[in-house]
Amino acid sequence: MVAKAHGTAVLVGQLEVGGRAAGLEHPVMLSGRPTTVQCVPDTPPPARQAVGIDVVAVGSAIVDVLAETEDQVLGRLGLVKGTMALVDSASADRLYRAMGPAVEASGGSAANTVAGVASLGGSAAFIGRVRDDQLGAVFAHDLRAAGVRFTTPAATSGPATARCLIFVTPDGERTMNTHLGAAACLEPEDIDAGLIADSRLVYLEGYLWDPPQAKQALRRTVALARETGAEVALTLSDPFCVERHREEFLELIDSGVGVLFANAVELTSLFQVGGLDQALGLVSSRCSVAAVTRGPAGSVVVAGDQVLAVDAHPVERVVDTTGAGDLYAAGFLLGLARGVALERCAQLGGLAAAEVIGHLGARPLVPLEALAAEAGLLEPTAGGRRAAGRGP
Amino acid sequence: MVAKAHGTAVLVGQLEVGGRAAGLEHPVMLSGRPTTVQCVPDTPPPARQAVGIDVVAVGSAIVDVLAETEDQVLGRLGLVKGTMALVDSASADRLYRAMGPAVEASGGSAANTVAGVASLGGSAAFIGRVRDDQLGAVFAHDLRAAGVRFTTPAATSGPATARCLIFVTPDGERTMNTHLGAAACLEPEDIDAGLIADSRLVYLEGYLWDPPQAKQALRRTVALARETGAEVALTLSDPFCVERHREEFLELIDSGVGVLFANAVELTSLFQVGGLDQALGLVSSRCSVAAVTRGPAGSVVVAGDQVLAVDAHPVERVVDTTGAGDLYAAGFLLGLARGVALERCAQLGGLAAAEVIGHLGARPLVPLEALAAEAGLLEPTAGGRRAAGRGP
Numbered sequence: 001m002v003a004k005a006h007g008t009a010v011l012v013g014q015l016e017v018g019g020r021a022a023g024l025e026h027p028v029m030l031s032g033r034p035t036t037v038q039c040v041p042d043t044p045p046p047a048r049q050a051v052g053i054d055v056v057a058v059g060s061a062i063v064d065v066l067a068e069t070e071d072q073v074l075g076r077l078g079l080v081k082g083t084m085a086l087v088d089s090a091s092a093d094r095l096y097r098a099m100g101p102a103v104e105a106s107g108g109s110a111a112n113t114v115a116g117v118a119s120l121g122g123s124a125a126f127i128g129r130v131r132d133d134q135l136g137a138v139f140a141h142d143l144r145a146a147g148v149r150f151t152t153p154a155a156t157s158g159p160a161t162a163r164c165l166i167f168v169t170p171d172g173e174r175t176m177n178t179h180l181g182a183a184a185c186l187e188p189e190d191i192d193a194g195l196i197a198d199s200r201l202v203y204l205e206g207y208l209w210d211p212p213q214a215k216q217a218l219r220r221t222v223a224l225a226r227e228t229g230a231e232v233a234l235t236l237s238d239p240f241c242v243e244r245h246r247e248e249f250l251e252l253i254d255s256g257v258g259v260l261f262a263n264a265v266e267l268t269s270l271f272q273v274g275g276l277d278q279a280l281g282l283v284s285s286r287c288s289v290a291a292v293t294r295g296p297a298g299s300v301v302v303a304g305d306q307v308l309a310v311d312a313h314p315v316e317r318v319v320d321t322t323g324a325g326d327l328y329a330a331g332f333l334l335g336l337a338r339g340v341a342l343e344r345c346a347q348l349g350g351l352a353a354a355e356v357i358g359h360l361g362a363r364p365l366v367p368l369e370a371l372a373a374e375a376g377l378l379e380p381t382a383g384g385r386r387a388a389g390r391g392p
Numbered sequence: 393m394v395a396k397a398h399g400t401a402v403l404v405g406q407l408e409v410g411g412r413a414a415g416l417e418h419p420v421m422l423s424g425r426p427t428t429v430q431c432v433p434d435t436p437p438p439a440r441q442a443v444g445i446d447v448v449a450v451g452s453a454i455v456d457v458l459a460e461t462e463d464q465v466l467g468r469l470g471l472v473k474g475t476m477a478l479v480d481s482a483s484a485d486r487l488y489r490a491m492g493p494a495v496e497a498s499g500g501s502a503a504n505t506v507a508g509v510a511s512l513g514g515s516a517a518f519i520g521r522v523r524d525d526q527l528g529a530v531f532a533h534d535l536r537a538a539g540v541r542f543t544t545p546a547a548t549s550g551p552a553t554a555r556c557l558i559f560v561t562p563d564g565e566r567t568m569n570t571h572l573g574a575a576a577c578l579e580p581e582d583i584d585a586g587l588i589a590d591s592r593l594v595y596l597e598g599y600l601w602d603p604p605q606a607k608q609a610l611r612r613t614v615a616l617a618r619e620t621g622a623e624v625a626l627t628l629s630d631p632f633c634v635e636r637h638r639e640e641f642l643e644l645i646d647s648g649v650g651v652l653f654a655n656a657v658e659l660t661s662l663f664q665v666g667g668l669d670q671a672l673g674l675v676s677s678r679c680s681v682a683a684v685t686r687g688p689a690g691s692v693v694v695a696g697d698q699v700l701a702v703d704a705h706p707v708e709r710v711v712d713t714t715g716a717g718d719l720y721a722a723g724f725l726l727g728l729a730r731g732v733a734l735e736r737c738a739q740l741g742g743l744a745a746a747e748v749i750g751h752l753g754a755r756p757l758v759p760l761e762a763l764a765a766e767a768g769l770l771e772p773t774a775g776g777r778r779a780a781g782r783g784p
Contacts (some may be wrong), residue, residue, distance in 0.1 A: 067537075068757075101534045101755060104496035117492070132551070134526040142493045160526065210665070357687075363493060365460075 006274035024184070052167050052198050053149070054337035055123040058191065058221050059110025059205035060183040062162040063127035063135040064322065067102040067362055069167040076173055077231055079167065084176040087165075092179035095165050104135070105361040106142035108163055108183070109237060110205035112323045112362045116352050118147035120378065122337060125149035125195055127221075131182040131380025136161040146363065152190050160185045172318035172357065175336075184211035184257045184338045188220040196221065197228040200337045201259075203329065206237030209252075218252070226256050231336075233259035235329055236266040242389075246270060250286075255294060258288040258335065261329045276300070280307055291332050291346060293325055298350060301342050310346035313354035323362025327352035333370075394402035404609045443513045443622075445541070446514040447728035450583065450613050451502025452575040453520035453544075454554040455527040456714065459494040461559040466567055471559065476568040476630045478602060479557075484571035487557050496527070497533035498752040499556055500575070501629060502597035504754045507628025510539035510745050510771065514729060517587055519613075522759035523574040528553040538755065544582050547574045564710035564749065575768050576603035580612040582749040588613065589594040594652075595721065598629030601637045601644075604608035610644070618648050623728075625651035627721055628658040638662060642678075650680040652729065653721050659684050668692070672699055674680055683724050683738060685717055687743075691738050702738035705746035710783025723760075730770070740769050 045167075076097055087095065106115075114124035114175055126143055127257040130136030132154040139161060143150045162183035167175045186208065196202055202225045227233045234257045236242050242249065242262075249270060253260060260283060260299050262270065267290070276292070280302050283290040290302045298312040328349035333346030353365050356384040374380035466473050469490055479487065491635050496508075506516035518535055521527030524546040531553060535542045554575035559567045578600065588594055590686060594617045600606040617624045626641075626649045628634050634641065634654075645652060652675060654662065659671040659682070668684070672694050675682040682694040690704040720741035727737030743764055764770035 097532060098531075099537060101498070101537045102530075103753065104530060106493070138494075138496060140486060141491075145491060145493045361495065 005302065016276050017199060021088060022085065025102045048322065049125075051200050052123060053195070053200065055114055055117045055201045055203055056125040056127065056195050056199040056230075056331045057110035057114045057184075057203040057205065058218060058278050059113075059203075060108045060126045060162055060165045060178070060180065061130045061136075061139050061148050062106075062108035062183055063112060063139050063285075064105050064107035064164045064362060065096070065102045066105060066166045066168060066320070066322070067100045067334065069100065069169055071169050073098070074167060074169065077167075078109060079175050079177065080315075081169065081175050082173050083240060084164075085240070087177045087179050089159075089179060090161060090175065095177050095212070099167070103360070104138065105363070107166075107323070107362045108162070108205075109207060109235065110141070110203055111139075111143055111148075111324050112326035112356075113203060113235075113241065113333065114148045115143060115146040115328045115336055115363045116220065116327045116356075116368060117334050117337075117366040119364045119374060120334045120352065122350070123149075125151075127152050127186070127190060127192060127195065127198065129155055129182050129184075129186040129190065130161045131155045133157065133160050133185065135163065136182065142363075149195075151192070152186075155185055156187055158182060166322055168320045168322070168360065172321050174322040175322060176322075177319075178207075180211060183208075184214055184356045186211070186217045187214070187216040188216045191224060193198045193216055196224040196230055199230050201333055202230045202232050203333060204234045204257075206245070206249065209241065215248075222256050231258045232256050233329075233333060235261040235325070236270060239265045239269050240268045242266045246272070253286050259285045260290040261293075261325070261332070261334075262290065263293045263295075289336075289342065291304050291328070291349065292347075293353075295324075295326050299328065299346050301346050303342055308343055308346070310343055310350065312335065313347070313350035315354045315358055317356050320360045321357050322331070322360075323356045324353045326362060327356040327364065331367050331372075335377075340378075344377060348372060351375055351377060420466070424637070426478070427685050434558040436523075443592050444515060445517050445587070445592065447506055447509045447593045447595055447725045448517040448519065448587050449502035449506045449595040449597065449621075450519045450578075450600065451505075451595075451609060452500045452554055452572065452599055453503060453518075453522045453528075453531050454498075454500035454570065454575055455531050456497050456554045456556045456558050457491070457494045457497035457755060458497060458558045458560060458712070459492045460752075461492065461561055463561050465490070466561065471567050471569070473561065473567050474565050475632060476556075477632070478598070479569045479571050481551075481571060481573075483556060484510070484557060484569065491557060491559070495752070496530065497755070498531045499558075499754045500531070500554070501627065501718050502595055503531075503535055503540075504718035504748075505595060505627075505722045505725070506540045507535060507538040507755045508719045508748075508760060509726050509729075511756045511760040512726045512740070512744065512764060514726045514758075515541075517543075517591065517752060519544050519578070519582060519584060519587065519733070521547055521574050521576075521578040521582065523551065523686065523719055525552050527555065528574065533756045534755075537570070541587075544578075545582070547577055550574060550577055558714055559715070559750065560712045564713050565713040566712060568714075572603060575600075576607045577663060578606040583609055583612045585616050587621075588616040588622055591622050591628045592620045593725055594624050595725060596624065596626045596639070597647075598633050598641065600626050602642065607640075611647075614644065616647050619751060623720075624648050625653065625725060626753045627653040627717070628655075628662060630656045631661050633671075634658045634661045636666070645678050651678045651725075651754065652682040653685075653717070653724070654682065655685045655687075655717065681734065683720070683741065685720050685741075687716075690742060691720065693734050693738050694733055700735055700738070702735055702742065703764045704745060705739070705742035707746045707750055710749050712752045714747050714752075715717075715748040718744045719748040719756070723764075725730060732770075736769060739767075740764060743767055743769060
């Protein structure tokens with residue numbers, strides 16, 4: 001039931017992202033006939049003032065520690081390749097001691113996504129908690145230097161800024177071990193209602209569902225978004241994360257998530273079904289749009305009864321897949337904020353993901369806006385919003 | 393007067409690195425006639441026990457903060473391209489705010505050198521001061537993970553671990569701004585006499601001459617090396633560093649430095665002469681060996697009345713010259729410790745430098761020992777000393 005789309009003429013689905021005032025309209029063309037699909041029929045967005053921020057993300061504020069590692073080391077350390085595990089301070093220290101020489105680079109799934117949105121020329125903000133320590137300063141610097149607004153105050157006591165120990169194997173696959181530290185201390189009070197009100201899209205990181213008070217912060221975010229008419233997007237983050245929180249994720253989605261990001265394993269796990277087609281059928285009744293990544297096979301977008309397969313962007317060499325899903329979400333969300341067709345949203349996601357897997361680290365090294373313009377996927381912003389700098 | 397050497401048959405100079413017990417002999421071949429040159433005639437090394445460490449370095453313990461930067465940004469920030477400037481905490485903060493998204497990687501000139509020695513299969517140790525903070529932990533981890541012994545206790549009070557803000561321009565040139573922090577707090581008491589006694593070569597970083605108590609630590613190192621018969625090597629580090637300390641550097645050299653590393657600008661500045669040939673003539677009467685780097689033109693080695701030019705190792709693309717001199721010293725020192733001919737020492741230096749300028753960051757990403765073996769420059773160590781891991 002997955003229809004393969006070629007070329008640029010196929011426009012499917014519609015997403016109302018509170019865009020009336022912002023001039024966002026998604027014309028829908030089904031079989032050549034213009035029509036309209038109301039994607040969030042039971043929650044019509046209130047008339048909104050013009051909003052200034054394309055995407056605000058709520059997520060874990062994490063500094064990545066990346067080291068290239070041989071496969072056999074993973075086995076010796078008891079790590080499951082390709083997954084993310086939460087580890088306590090003692091385990092993090094043990095794994096760090098076993099790790100080779102590393103580099104540090106700011107990370108965090110949703111933070112990577114908004115860095116990508118900014119690099120694509122969008123306006124972006126981030127809500128997440130660091131400690132007032134050296135790695136916290138590194139995280140804040142890198143995000144702001146990428147052009148993302150970040151004003152959540154650093155914790156002045158409690159655990160240190162979160163670290164993610166990332167073992168990158170020669171095939172480019174990454175195995176992550178996260179010590180959440182201060183990131184787990186995000187509180188409902190940290191969710192800046194003004195920021196939510198000023199944003200088109202609110203993006204939630206599933207990983208944050210693990211720490212109880214951060215979960216409350218996510219719930220408050222959804223409530224605020226409903227009040228102000230911002231569209232809510234959620235990433236399921238990780239198959240193990242879905243295992244841990246399946247029922248609550250389904251409740252969260254039903255409470256007002258319009259856009260869902262997942263990979264095939266996460267989506268089939270969410271619905272406890274064996275096949276992707278079955279999962280796609282189930283997700284379409286719960287979200288306006290679901291964007292499902294399939295690695296080298298590209299992505300599938302579901303909106304109403306439309307299912308659209310989009311090819312992956314070509315990649316010369318996969319160096320490190322860290323951040324692939326995060327950057328796919330960045331491109332997709334920026335596309336939604338700009339009101340482009342869903343196919344192009346998925347292509348923008350693919351382009352952003354392709355850049356980030358071509359080098360070590362989870363954030364773009366070149367301005368994605370220029371890449372997207374070259375590829376004919378995006379009109380450059382007039383006057384030029386600040387895009388992410390040429391990070392190393 | 394620089395003679396160009398081709399092929400592998402030209403062996404010049406001899407260096408006694410306290411190697412009698414360790415079996416180090418440098419056969420010297422002048423015009424096809426074997427001979428012997430006593431390089432440190434006024435300080436014959438005492439008979440020594442077999443030593444366990446090839447190179448111990450005394451230097452600044454620094455974490456690099458690297459960001460790619462356009463040339464015009466340097467001008468706007470008032471930075472002199474290609475140099476190292478010492479900056480106070482306020483200037484470091486100002487420059488960091490102006491910097492794009494960055495990555496952190498352990499650095500420090502002499503620390504990079506011993507990381508390179510370990511990567512070449514040598515045994516290496518480092519003496520330098522960090523603070524007990526997050527970046528201090530990163531520095532210690534990366535050095536130990538590279539196989540370098542590092543036991544200097546972290547400071548429990550005082551300034552934070554040193555940072556070097558490195559702006560890398562598109563031509564691969566780097567402009568460095570160092571806030572010395574805890575690295576400046578190295579004291580004479582930190583110089584582990586046992587470590588010096590157990591080492592063939594002691595390598596001193598000229599940068600450390602700036603902080604007064606660290607200077608005393610270097611002087612104590614030279615005194616200990618004289619007592620135990622270890623050979624002392626010094627790098628002049630930077631032209632501005634030479635400007636600041638010209639007279640004291642000359643005194644230090646005369647007090648017992650056998651091996652001098654410099655680039656052409658530093659060496660001519662040291663002797664306040666206009667041309668490299670003149671400087672080479674002057675250095676030969678003060679040191680057993682001087683190795684002078686000339687960027688893409690390779691290096692010149694002076695030993696007694698011998699002057700030997702060695703080509704640079706080919707490089708596909710220069711990405712970031714940070715660490716080029718440090719790694720040249722690594723290869724050269726490892727060669728000296730192994731007792732290979734000076735030409736090969738310079739070739740090993742060139743090979744190590746070529747690897748490190750091909751990527752961002754100042755430490756090798758692949759085991760240099762394997763590269764050197766492939767290039768026919770080094771026999772791999774039997775049984776395998778621990779080489780640096782595959783860092784990212």
